Amino acid sequence: MAKIKYKHDKGALHIGGGRFFHAGEIYEVTDEDAKRLTETYGDLEIVEEKKAGRGGGRHADAGEGKAAE
Numbered sequence: 001m002a003k004i005k006y007k008h009d010k011g012a013l014h015i016g017g018g019r020f021f022h023a024g025e026i027y028e029v030t031d032e033d034a035k036r037l038t039e040t041y042g043d044l045e046i047v048e049e050k051k052a053g054r055g056g057g058r059h060a061d062a063g064e065g066k067a068a069e
Contacts, residue, residue: 002034003027003047013043 006013006021013021015037021027026047029037038044 001028002031003049004029004034004037004044005047007043007045013041015041 003026004021005026006023008023010023012023015021021044034046038046
């Protein structure tokens with residue numbers, strides 16, 4: 001499964017058949033649908049999932065707020 005979203009900060013994209021893509025929302029679709037929708041509608045984009053692991057996030061074990069030992 002892939003995740004797609006409407007690129008803009010506000011508004012929505014109506015593609016017919018009762019399908020709307022609202023700004024700020026991420027929608028899970030099949031990989032085939034994601035490819036087809038993003039190729040057909042330039043206002044949609046695939047959302048890359050952030051990988052857990054090194055860097056980029058705040059974690060409880062990152063030492064933030066800990067007193068020096």
